[in-house]
Amino acid sequence: MKTRLLNLHEVDKAAEIICAGGLVGIPTETVYGLGADGLNPMAVRSIFQAKGRPQDNPLILHIWSKDWLERYCDDIPETAFQLAEEFWPGPLTMILKCKRRSPEELMALKTGPISSLTHFGPRVIPDEVTAGLDTVGMRCPAHPLCRLLIRMVDCPIAAPSGNTSGRPSPTTVQHMLADMDGKIPAILDGGPCNVGVESTIIDLTGAEPQLLRPGGITLEQLQTVLGRVAVDPAVTRQMEKGESPRAPGMKYRHYAPKAPVTAVKGEPERGADYIWNHLSHTRWDGVICFEEFVSLFAGGEGPVLSLGSAADKGEQARRLFDALRAMDDTDVKRIWAQCPDDSGIGLAVSNRLNKAAGFHVVEV
Ligand code: TXA
Ligand code: MG
Numbered sequence: 001m002k003t004r005l006l007n008l009h010e011v012d013k014a015a016e017i018i019c020a021g022g023l024v025g026i027p028t029e030t031v032y033g034l035g036a037d038g039l040n041p042m043a044v045r046s047i048f049q050a051k052g053r054p055q056d057n058p059l060i061l062h063i064w065s066k067d068w069l070e071r072y073c074d075d076i077p078e079t080a081f082q083l084a085e086e087f088w089p090g091p092l093t094m095i096l097k098c099k100r101r102s103p104e105e106l107m108a109l110k111t112g113p114i115s116s117l118t119h120f121g122p123r124v125i126p127d128e129v130t131a132g133l134d135t136v137g138m139r140c141p142a143h144p145l146c147r148l149l150i151r152m153v154d155c156p157i158a159a160p161s162g163n164t165s166g167r168p169s170p171t172t173v174q175h176m177l178a179d180m181d182g183k184i185p186a187i188l189d190g191g192p193c194n195v196g197v198e199s200t201i202i203d204l205t206g207a208e209p210q211l212l213r214p215g216g217i218t219l220e221q222l223q224t225v226l227g228r229v230a231v232d233p234a235v236t237r238q239m240e241k242g243e244s245p246r247a248p249g250m251k252y253r254h255y256a257p258k259a260p261v262t263a264v265k266g267e268p269e270r271g272a273d274y275i276w277n278h279l280s281h282t283r284w285d286g287v288i289c290f291e292e293f294v295s296l297f298a299g300g301e302g303p304v305l306s307l308g309s310a311a312d313k314g315e316q317a318r319r320l321f322d323a324l325r326a327m328d329d330t331d332v333k334r335i336w337a338q339c340p341d342d343s344g345i346g347l348a349v350s351n352r353l354n355k356a357a358g359f360h361v362v363e364v
Contacts, residue, residue: 004186005173008145014188015152018043023050025162025176026149027190028062028141030091030199030216031169031321032176033159034184035062035149041126044158048128050183052165057248058130060093060137060199061156062146069138072125072156074099077204082225089142091195091216095203098125098136129158131248135205145190160249161198168255168321168356171196175325196318197348201247202229211235212247214348216317235351236342238359257327259286261357263339265350266364268310272296274364275336286332288323290316293338303330307338313346320349324356 006013006024014024018036021043026035034051036043038061048055061072066084069076073096080094105124130136141147150157161169162176170176171193180187200215202222210230211219222229234245245251264271272293279285281300289297290310297304305323308315327335339353339361340346354361 023184025187032162034162035157035159038156038158044128059158088140091199093139255356261335263357265339270364284333288337
């Protein structure tokens with residue numbers, strides 16, 4: 001299959017493909033996604049195939065506005081509307097109770113494989129999206145092309161990040177092509193993503209709101225609306241035997257380049273010193289560091305990539321996945337990476353880096 005790159009004047013072509021049950025690489029403000037009609041079970045299944053994604057990892061739905069929530073969710077708490085008011089459209093996914101099906105819909109689903117497997121079946125969220133859970137992730141993205149596309153197809157778009165499972169999420173159309181060329185009919189080019197890490201996920205179905213994945217909307221921002229927010233332990237540490245994260249996807253080894261990564265956390269000067277002292281100055285060691293230290297490491301033989309200034313965590317978020325992918329294009333055997341502190345979007349950067357490092361983190 002030849003993968004077409006669609007430009008901003010060809011959003012209608014992307015919409016046609018999605019309405020016909022096909023897959024399109026879609027730009028969002030966080031990362032590129034692999035989108036399909038979220039109410040078409042067959043289309044949703046093909047997402048799992050293209051990505052090589054485990055079946056037990058549910059997808060999130062991309063919707064036009066909070067006005068669509070009641071079509072697909074039940075028992076929506078008031079806090080969901082408050083968060084939507086404050087942060088949507090934007091990089092926030094809310095886990096809510098999935099709408100219970102009416103007897104007519106259940107009947108239609110039971111009338112045989114044909115009606116339940118094609119998009120001629122009932123227009124409800126299929127189990128393929130939720131992986132059989134009674135909850136669903138709802139996100140209202142801010143990227144203008146993505147919004148136009150949702151408007152055109154007039155249905156929720158199911159989309160995981162557009163990477164092949166296990167690779168860093170794509171933040172440019174080139175990353176998207178690297179993973180999906182030949183596997184999907186088209187990618188809509190929306191330019192580089194300006195958040196760079198995936199959306200924040202907040203679970204609103206429990207007794208208290210719980211942060212499942214840190215992202216573009218920070219914990220501090222959520223706290224201004226919600227007060228107390230519990231943080232799933234999977235955000236900051238490795239799960240032990242018998243433990244599992246609330247977001248099924250957080251259990252998978254993710255974002256990992258081929259070479260083992262050591263994340264170095266703490267005061268930036270001390271971190272750079274630590275790396276300098278432990279680095280083998282050969283082409284077998286790569287460094288991902290804050291801009292201020294690039295010249296310090298540039299003398300060695302290995303690749304040195306800048307994450308942006310130590311003070312600019314937004315830039316670090318934008319550059320991280322590109323840096324991890326770029327290291328995969330080298331033959332380094334080890335990667336050292338400077339890691340920001342946990343405040344603001346630092347929690348998301350640190351979470352992705354720690355996962356890339358298999359939680360091999362040195363505190364200096
Ligand atoms: O920024 C984003 O969120 C991007 C763009 C494309 O929108 N999408 C994205 O999707 O990152 P994905 O599938 O790569 O990550 C979604 C995460 C997974 O870890 C999944 O397990 C979790 O959300 N998730 C989905 N539905 C869930 C549910 N009902 N309960 C708990 N976690 C859920
Ligand atoms: Mg993903």
